[in-house]
Amino acid sequence: MTGRQQRRRWSAVRAAGEVGLVVSLVAGLIVAVGAAPALAGVTPQTGPGGAMAIAQAIAARSTTIAGASFLAVPPGTPDGTSTTPMGEFPTEGSSFGILTTGDVNSVPDTSTFASTNLSGGNVRGNTDFDVTVLKVDLAAQPGANCLTFDYKFLSEEYPGFVNTSFNDAFIAELDTSTWTTSGSTITAPNDFVVDSSQHVISINSSGLGGMSAGNGAGTAFNGTQSYNDNFYLPPGNAGGATGLLHAATQVAPGPHSVYFSIFDQGDHRLDSATFLDKLTVGFVPNPAVNCVPGATPVNFTLSLSPAPATNPLGTPQTVGAHLTDADGNNIPDAPIDFTVTGANPTTGAGTTNMSGTATFTYTGTALGSDTITACYEPSGPPCAALDSATTTWVNANPSISTTATNPVPAEGIASDSATVSGGWNPGGSVTFQLFAPGDTTCQTPIASQDGTLAGGSASSGRVTVGGPGTYNWVANYNGDPNNNPVSSGCGAEPFTVPKITPNISTTPSGTVPAGGNVSDTATVSGGLDPGGGVTFQLFAPGDTTCQTPIATETGPVSGGSASSGNVAAGAAGTYNWVATYGGDANNNPVTSPCGSAPVSITGQRLTGRAYALSARVTTFLGTPLIVLGPTPDTGFISTTSSSTTSTPCVAELAGLATGLATAGGLCANVTTVGFPGTSTSSASVTEVTVGTLPKITLRAVTSTSTSTCGGSTGGTTIDFLAIGNRVVISVPTQVAPNTTINTGTVKLVLNEQIPLTSRGQGLTVNAVHATVTLLGLVKVDVVVASSKSQIGNCPLGMLPARD
Structure with a gap:
């Protein structure tokens, strides 16, 4: 059979698949042909932002992406990123990129037949369809000589359409993209991911051991879906992938662009995909051997950390190279060669430990960037596994310590010395600045002198100071080509020109009643003509260590003395004055x-x-014929502190032989407050009947009396009052003081208020005082709800007044 006949045969096979698919759609056997929903960990990426997202996902940690764009992309969602491990990816970090000729959402679905027509037309010829060209811009740092990345090619074209015109392909080019298609031919002179036979990576290439369904495990290209079940004629199942592959090409330092292309060839059906990760630009030893353009199987993986790093000069930098085999197993006892290029070239070697890691440490002595490359050569060149990392060396950061003369007498000689340590062989000079008292933020130096570093130390020389106060030195190391400047900082080097300490004595005022005025006088002696002021603080009783002042007053010093002025005291007790002289320019x-x-x-x-x-x-x-003593009675209360005296209320009072009075709900109370001094008495009766002629009836009677140093007040409330059949009060009434009612032989004084003047000031309030004279022979005297309050020892000027 000729090649042309074979192509026609396969075209017929493909046509049958197309027809079968249409029939299935009509029959309703396939429920959807649009984009499948994204599975976990797969993110479709479109537009400029999507291009950058894919570029960043495939970039190694040491690679800086400058830009990314799609030069060609079909409709739909062919491309994306993933954070879900599948098909040996990611090979570094947590994400990788995916380019497809169909729907990227179908890639992780192991039960799907990946075949999506995106209707993408020809881009570089007449047989390329559904084309993606991703351009990634990056920069190769000084010393870099090799660009590498990891990839895997997957397709549903395999194995049913191997050696046909349906030759889907993946191409990678550096700096320019020139591939084209014509018929079944793919021309790609700049492709550097060719197989061992120098063919592009495609369905028909047979290098690198070919493709297999096992290599597609965990993806849609796992060889589990039948061609025939999906109306394609080849026998067996569709789907396969290459193993994990590593591509390399030599580069020169500077900006570069990498072009990643994938496309269907011959038609739009049967998807292909490429996984991409660990795009690295770095240094390799002997690039003619270790950076040969092409693709090689990844049998070992070597990863360097940290990548990248920034270190000050003179400090050690340690990297770890972790070596694993193709199955991810750690490889112990393996030799690793380390090469450093750039500002601090050197070499080293190490052997992996049981965790598969070898370490290498070196110290940077020159500013600039280094590329550290690790190489595993189990049996000589080329390196079976490579990785690189960058370290940037920056100026060292020395430290500065100082020693100033302290104390210094007024108008004496001061000096400062500085030691600059650490860094990288610091040289140069130190500038010493002296700042006067009051310049606490070190803004205006009163003296400035330079000292040259010798043996790591410098001195300010002699500087004359002025009067008392706290001065500050600031020592500034000015740096050199390898060391950053450093300053001791303002406030780190104070020294003192001492002041004179005077004496202080005080004379407090005498004893006064609570609430009266107290004062203090201070005498400041000694010192040098002390001026300024004295702060007087008054501390309450109980604050025996003078922690929290209740009053603060300030008086100016005049003739060596100062006064607090009057301060109102509070409750009784022993107070304490503390006088603080605030000092001045010459005195502490x-x-x-x-x-x-x-x-x-x-x-x-x-x-x-x-x-x-x-x-x-x-x-x-x-x-006396009948005597009913005060009931219930608090008795006479006398105190200087807060108290409450309440007698048990009497529920009912009755049974007097004469029937003189009956009463119920009788209560009495005396309450005092120590400060401000207050005495309050109250009495109440719920109901009382006095059996005189005429009968007196009262309900809800209350009296109160309150005395303070500001005066005495009292009052009476009566809800009901009747004399015989005459109702005098029928609603709750606050009765005016000393209201008198005369009815025949009965005299009533309501809200009787009697001022008290002996031993202070006070007030007695009788809610009702009834007197009855019967035929001039018998006198009845009844007091209902009596309250008495009194206060003494009030401050002068606070004379109580009675309302």
Whole structure:
């Protein structure tokens, strides 16, 4: 059979597949022909952003991508990135790139038959279809001589259409893209991923051991889908891939572009794909042997870390080279050769440990960039595995330490010395600047002198200072070609011209009542004509270590003395003054000790009494007939502190033989507050009936009396009052003071208020005071809800006034 007859035969086979597919669509056996939904870890990439995403996914850690673009791409989603391990990828990092002639979403689906018509027309001839050309721009650093990347070619064309015109292909070119198609021929003079027979990587190439379904495991190209089931005539299953391959080509330092191309040949059907990763531009020893254009199987993988790195001159840089076999197993006891090119050329060697890692350490002594290359040569050149990393050496960072003379007398001689250590053989000079007191941020030097480094040290020489205060040296190492400048910094080198320390004594005011005014006077002696001011702080009782002032006053020093002025004291107790002289330009601050100036404050005398009911019946001669003592009665309360005295309320009071009075709900209370001094008494009766003629009936009666140093107040509330059948109050009423009602023999004083003037100031409030004279022979005296409050020992100028 001639080649032409064979091509026609395969064309017929493909046509049958096309017809079968159409029939299946009509029959509804295939439910969708559009793009499949993306599987986990596969991200379709389109447009300029997608091109850059793929470029960054395939770039090695040491490679800097300058730009990326699609020069050709068919409709749909043929290309993308993945973070899901599959088909031995990624080979470095966590992601890799995928270029296809169909739908990238189908690549990780192991149960699909990958065949998508993207309707992409010819780009470089008459038989290329669904073409992607990805351009990646990068820069080769000084010393770089080799560009490499890892890849795998996968296709559903294999094995059914090997040696036919359906010769899908993958091409990689450096700096210019010139491949073309014509009929079944692919011409690619700049392709550097050719197989061992110098053919482009395609369905028909047989180098590198060919393709196999096993190499496509974990992908759609795993050889599990039948050609016949998908209406293609070749027997058996579709799908296969190359092994993991490594491509290389020599480069010169400078900018470069890499063109990655993939396309269907002969028609749009049966997808092909390429996985891409670890795009590296670096140095290899003997590039004629170790960077030969072409593709080689990856039997070993070598990875360097860290990549890249930046180190100061004079510091060690250690890299680790990790060696694994094609199955990812660590390889111990393997020799690794290290070559450094660039600013600090050197070589070294190491042997992998049980974890498959060999280390190499060297120290940079010249500024610039180095490329570190690791090579594994198990049986001589070429390297079976290579990797490279970059290290950039920058100026060293020395440190500076200083020693200043301290203290220095006023108008004395000061000096400073500096030691510059670390870095890389620092030379040059140190500039010493002296800053005056008050220039705390070191803005304006009062002296500046240079000292030359000798043996790592320099000196400022002698500098005359002025008056007392804290001066600051700043030492600035000026750097040299290999070392960065460094400064001791403002505030790191203070020295002191001492001030004189004067004495301070204080005289506090005498004892006053709580709330009165206290003061303190300070005398500052010694020192050099002390000026400025004194801060007086007053501390409350209990703050015996003078931690938290309750008042702060400042007085100017005049003639050696200062006064706090008057400060209002609080509650009773022993207060403490502390006086602090703030110092001035010639004198140090000084503080009087805590406890040296105590002031005694005495508390107010707080008294009170309350009871709910009292009654007394006497003859005209004063002989008692019936006596009902104050009930319930708090008794006389006297204190200087806060207290509460409440008697148990009496629920019901009755049973007097004469039927003089009945009452219920009787309560009394006295409450005092130590400071500000307050005495409050209150009494209440829920209901009371006085059986006089006429009868007196009361409900909900309350009295209160309150006394402070500011005055005494009181009040009475009555909800109901009736005298005989006469209702006087029928709703809750606040009764005016000393309201008097006379009815026959009955005299009522409501809200009776009696000022108290002895032993201070106070007020008695009787809610109801009833007196009845019967035939001039018997007198009845009844007090309902009596409250008394009183206060004494108030400060001068605070005279209580009664409302």
